[in-house]
Amino acid sequence: MKTAVEVSNVSMRFNLSSQKVDNLKEYFIKFIKRELKYTEFWALRNVNLSIEKGDRLGILGLNGAGKSTLLKIIAGVLKPTEGSIVVKGKIAPLLELGAGFEPEYTGAENIYLYGAVLGYPKDFIAEKYNEIIEFSELGKFINVPLKNYSSGMKSRLGFAIATIVEPDVLILDEVLAVGDAKFKKKCEAKIQSMFDKGVTVLFVSHSLPQVQKICNKAILLEKGEIIAVGEIADVSRIYEEKTS
Numbered sequence: 001m002k003t004a005v006e007v008s009n010v011s012m013r014f015n016l017s018s019q020k021v022d023n024l025k026e027y028f029i030k031f032i033k034r035e036l037k038y039t040e041f042w043a044l045r046n047v048n049l050s051i052e053k054g055d056r057l058g059i060l061g062l063n064g065a066g067k068s069t070l071l072k073i074i075a076g077v078l079k080p081t082e083g084s085i086v087v088k089g090k091i092a093p094l095l096e097l098g099a100g101f102e103p104e105y106t107g108a109e110n111i112y113l114y115g116a117v118l119g120y121p122k123d124f125i126a127e128k129y130n131e132i133i134e135f136s137e138l139g140k141f142i143n144v145p146l147k148n149y150s151s152g153m154k155s156r157l158g159f160a161i162a163t164i165v166e167p168d169v170l171i172l173d174e175v176l177a178v179g180d181a182k183f184k185k186k187c188e189a190k191i192q193s194m195f196d197k198g199v200t201v202l203f204v205s206h207s208l209p210q211v212q213k214i215c216n217k218a219i220l221l222e223k224g225e226i227i228a229v230g231e232i233a234d235v236s237r238i239y240e241e242k243t244s
C-alpha cells in the first residue's frame with residue numbers, strides 16, 4: 001500500500017486574545033506598551049497520521065476538537081506550529097469555497113487568482129478556463145465583480161475551480177455549501193465520479209451515518225488529540241460511546 005498523506009508530529013497553537021481591543025489605534029498603543037495579553041491554546045497536539053492511497057478517512061469529534069484545523073493544515077491553508085505534512089499528488093480542498101476570492105475583481109479574473117492560490121500554473125488555468133465557466137453556469141455574470149455575486153454564485157465558481165484538476169486527494173467538509181438543489185446534484189455527481197476513480201478522501205462530518213456511508217477508515221479527535229484510529233466500524237463504536 002502506498003501512502004497518500006503523512007502527518008508527522010503536527011501541533012497547532014493559536015493565541016487567543018484575552019481582552020477586547022476596540023480599534024486599530026488602541027491595538028497599536030497596547031502593542032507598543034506590551035499590554036496585549038494572549039492565552040496560548042493548542043488546537044492540535046502531536047498528531048500522527050498515515051493515510052493510504054485510496055482510503056476514505058472520516059474525521060470525527062465534538063465541536064472544537066480540531067477537525068477543521070487538521071484539514072486546513074493538510075490542505076496547506078494553515079501552517080502548523082510544529083511538525084510536517086507530506087501530500088503525494090494533487091489535492092482538491094473543497095473546504096471554504098472561494099475563501100481566496102477578491103471581491104473587486106470579476107469572476108473571470110478570480111479564476112486566475114484563485115487558481116494561483118490553489119497552486120495551478122497559469123497555462124493550466126488558461127486551458128481549463130472555458131470548462132470552469134461552463135461548469136459554474138455563471139454565463140455573462142463571469143464578467144461582473146465578485147462583490148455583486150450571491151453566496152451561491154461564489155461557491156459555484158469556487159467548486160468549479162477547485163475541481164478542475166483530477167485530484168489524488170479530495171478534502172471534503174460536510175457543511176460544504178454549493179448553491180441550489182440542482183447545482184448541488186451536479187456537484188455530488190462530480191464528487192461521485194472522483195470516488196469511482198479511487199481518489200483518497202478526507203471527510204469531516206458530525207453525521208455518523210454519512211461518514212459510515214462514505215468512509216472505510218476513521219479517526220476520532222478529542223481536544224486536539226487522536227484518541228482512536230482504524231476501521232470505520234471500530235471507530236464508530238467508540239464515537240457512539242463517547243456521544244451517547
Ligand SMILES: Nc1ncnc2c1ncn2[C@@H]1O[C@H](COP(=O)(O)OP(=O)(O)OP(=O)(O)O)[C@@H](O)[C@H]1O
Nearest residue numbers: 014015016043061062063064065066067068069070
Ligand atoms: N484562527 C483561530 N484562532 C484562534 N483559535 C482558533 C482558530 N481556529 C480555530 N481555533 C480554535 O481551535 C479549536 C479547534 O477548532 P476547529 O475549527 O478545528 O474545531 P472542529 O473540530 O472543526 O469544530 P466544529 O465541529 O465545531 O466545526 C477551537 O477551540 C477553536 O476555537
